[in-house]
Amino acid sequence: MFQQIISWSKDMFRWKKSGKVFTPQEVEGRSWLKEFAQAPATLIFDDFVRIYFSCRPPADENGQYVSYSAYVDLERGDLFKIREVSEKPILSLGGLGEFDEFGTYPVSVIRNGDEVRAYYAGWTRCESVPFNVGIGMATSHDGGKTFSKLGNGPIVGYSPDEPFVLSGPKVRRFGDRWYLWYIAGRKWIMADGRAEPVYKIRMAISDDGIQWSKVHQDLIESRIEEDEAQASPDVFYANGKYHMFFCYRYSSHYRSKENGYRIGYASSSNLIDWERDDSKAGIDVSEDGWDAEMISYPHVFELDGKTYLAYLGNQVGRHGFGLAVLDGELK
Amino acid sequence: MKWKKIGRIFDPTQYQLPNNCEQFAQSPQTLIFDDFIRIYFSTRSVDESNGKYLSHIAFVDMNKNLRDVIRVSDKTVIPLGKLGCFDEHGIFPMNIMRHGDVIYGYTCGWNRRVSVSVDTSIGLAISRDDGLTFERIGDGPVLGASLYEPCLVGDGFVRVIDGLFHMWYIFGTGWKKYSPELPPDRTYKIGHATSRDGIHWEKEEARQIISDRLGDDESQALPTVIEIDGQYHMFFCYRESFDFRKSKGRGYAIGHAWSDDLVNWVREDNNPQLEGTPGEWDSEMQCYPHVFECEGKVYLLYNGNEFGRYGFGLAELEV
Numbered sequence: 001m002f003q004q005i006i007s008w009s010k011d012m013f014r015w016k017k018s019g020k021v022f023t024p025q026e027v028e029g030r031s032w033l034k035e036f037a038q039a040p041a042t043l044i045f046d047d048f049v050r051i052y053f054s055c056r057p058p059a060d061e062n063g064q065y066v067s068y069s070a071y072v073d074l075e076r077g078d079l080f081k082i083r084e085v086s087e088k089p090i091l092s093l094g095g096l097g098e099f100d101e102f103g104t105y106p107v108s109v110i111r112n113g114d115e116v117r118a119y120y121a122g123w124t125r126c127e128s129v130p131f132n133v134g135i136g137m138a139t140s141h142d143g144g145k146t147f148s149k150l151g152n153g154p155i156v157g158y159s160p161d162e163p164f165v166l167s168g169p170k171v172r173r174f175g176d177r178w179y180l181w182y183i184a185g186r187k188w189i190m191a192d193g194r195a196e197p198v199y200k201i202r203m204a205i206s207d208d209g210i211q212w213s214k215v216h217q218d219l220i221e222s223r224i225e226e227d228e229a230q231a232s233p234d235v236f237y238a239n240g241k242y243h244m245f246f247c248y249r250y251s252s253h254y255r256s257k258e259n260g261y262r263i264g265y266a267s268s269s270n271l272i273d274w275e276r277d278d279s280k281a282g283i284d285v286s287e288d289g290w291d292a293e294m295i296s297y298p299h300v301f302e303l304d305g306k307t308y309l310a311y312l313g314n315q316v317g318r319h320g321f322g323l324a325v326l327d328g329e330l331k
Numbered sequence: 332m333k334w335k336k337i338g339r340i341f342d343p344t345q346y347q348l349p350n351n352c353e354q355f356a357q358s359p360q361t362l363i364f365d366d367f368i369r370i371y372f373s374t375r376s377v378d379e380s381n382g383k384y385l386s387h388i389a390f391v392d393m394n395k396n397l398r399d400v401i402r403v404s405d406k407t408v409i410p411l412g413k414l415g416c417f418d419e420h421g422i423f424p425m426n427i428m429r430h431g432d433v434i435y436g437y438t439c440g441w442n443r444r445v446s447v448s449v450d451t452s453i454g455l456a457i458s459r460d461d462g463l464t465f466e467r468i469g470d471g472p473v474l475g476a477s478l479y480e481p482c483l484v485g486d487g488f489v490r491v492i493d494g495l496f497h498m499w500y501i502f503g504t505g506w507k508k509y510s511p512e513l514p515p516d517r518t519y520k521i522g523h524a525t526s527r528d529g530i531h532w533e534k535e536e537a538r539q540i541i542s543d544r545l546g547d548d549e550s551q552a553l554p555t556v557i558e559i560d561g562q563y564h565m566f567f568c569y570r571e572s573f574d575f576r577k578s579k580g581r582g583y584a585i586g587h588a589w590s591d592d593l594v595n596w597v598r599e600d601n602n603p604q605l606e607g608t609p610g611e612w613d614s615e616m617q618c619y620p621h622v623f624e625c626e627g628k629v630y631l632l633y634n635g636n637e638f639g640r641y642g643f644g645l646a647e648l649e650v
Contacts, residue, residue, distance in 0.1 A: 098481045102446075124445075124446075129414060150478060151481070152479070160470065160471045160530075163415075164417070195415065
């Protein structure tokens with residue numbers, strides 16, 4: 001069996017795992033939140049940290065899921081203390097035939113003056129392949145509790161070089177420009193009778209967060225195979241450069257430990273040209289436990305002088321997400 | 332202005348068609364050569380996996396008298412899109428335009444959905460062999476759903492006017508279930524976009540440029556534009572969004588609007604009016620219009636009953 005061996009470099013980051021911080025199965029009284037807490041994204045308040053995630057009710061009679069996004073508020077002084085979980089999904093599903101009819105997952109949030117904006121991926125179901133995904137936008141005027149969509153359609157559309165599956169948006173602002181990292185589907189491959197998407201990390205730039213210009217290039221070179229799928233491009237600025245943590249997997253049989261998601265790393269001085277060096281990422285699957293088979297969907301945030309990494313464990317977050325704390329600095 | 336009807340000029344059931352297609356010659360679109368006219372159309376094969384239709388592009392070359400068929404294409408003009416792409420399940424229609432030494436084909440690509448039957452987007456393919464075959468510029472579309480045009484972007488018609496590319500196209504305003512027993516139906520309206528290069532487009536985002544005659548539930552399709560004596564004329568087809576396939580008086584008819592500035596359009600369906608001829612091939616329905624000029628005359632190609640199952644016909648404008 002092929003092993004994803006990484007030779008760690010000596011200047012790799014040292015992440016100390018703190019454990020799983022949120023388990024969706026422990027939440028009661030919400031029919032739409034039974035399992036999965038995927039793609040954590042933070043919004044920091046004075047005395048708590050709001051972590052958005054995406055979750056699902058049980059699958060329907062055909063084994064099909066819909067996905068919603070929600071949040072959990074954690075005590076700022078102790079991130080292992082849950083203050084509350086959102087009463088309702090933060091976003092409604094789209095209408096009949098719209099791009100986000102069957103899921104609004106994942107979300108990336110950012111403050112813009114008094115409002116909070118969410119960039120999210122909307123899911124629809126197709127006949128020949130299981131789904132397609134587009135990127136939408138919604139705004140909140142109640143501090144990020146509920147969001148209303150800017151329109152019924154996507155804010156970033158498909159193009160000749162990005163034909164389908166635009167997903168996993170992560171929005172950032174550096175200087176006076178807006179940046180959106182996302183993944184774009186390259187092809188569907190058939191593996192064991194099932195269509196599986198191959199996607200690569202891409203980006204777009206905007207002056208207002210609404211009109212986006214795509215950069216039209218792959219940012220991260222593929223390492224483990226040509227059809228490597230890359231996701232969750234999470235960019236953080238520290239010590240004079242941009243750091244990207246992301247996750248990657250093999251194109252087929254990726255629900256196994258051997259071919260499943262791992263966390264990669266790249267850095268850049270200009271946000272466009274990235275140098276991949278997974279040996280610096282400094283976090284891998286555990287020997288046993290909730291993150292022993294795969295780790296994915298990294299999200300880096302800084303809080304009270306510490307740098308944290310939120311991430312998913314086995315079965316792409318079916319049982320929740322955890323935290324790691326950086327020993328040292330990102331440089 | 333008046334249409335002089337010439338009658339049906341092409342019946343697909345009388346010819347061998349490529350891609351195992353049978354019946355249907357929908358949405359005729361012309362490419363004019365020195366000594367003949369190539370008319371592209373969409374025809375249909377059956378998807379063996381589920382019995383559903385797949386639309387393919389084919390063409391017929393006709394003498395400039397628009398009566399005599401020279402030949403029908405016997406090869407694939409453009410293959411359907413790859414797995415999961417916007418044009419995987421059909422191309423219908425393809426608008427044709429000469430541009431420099433090459434020919435642009437703006438495709439309306441179809442892909443099937445689960446909760447609704449289909450979605451569409453507009454792609455661009457280029458021919459470097461006089462329109463015999465076309466190659467996509469990429470697997471994805473040049474124009475698709477956007478913030479306020481949530482679905483069903485299609486039927487692009489492109490012309491360069493004063494150095495600027497103009498596209499008239501349709502966008503879906505939404506799907507609706509009119510009856511609990513029946514699948515949902517869609518409504519679409521005509522919009523407009525411009526471009527410097529024919530690839531990167533700026534929409535007028537959800538501005539419906541042609542007013543409704545039948546109200547909110549009017550669907551408008553297949554815009555085609557021509558300049559006549561310094562004025563722009565658009566022909567299109569329109570119908571009720573629900574129960575339009577078989578019910579008399581609810582199916583497609585040809586609409587018309589004119590404009591002096593390409594911004595404001597005045598709808599005037601009855602000048603010129605195209606009427607179906609009782610007992611004829613276009614008695615119940617007239618749809619998918621295409622206007623073009625050839626040797627000083629303005630012609631209209633259009634489909635008749637059953638959305639063009641039995642071909643297309645011709646009318647000539649009398650000013």
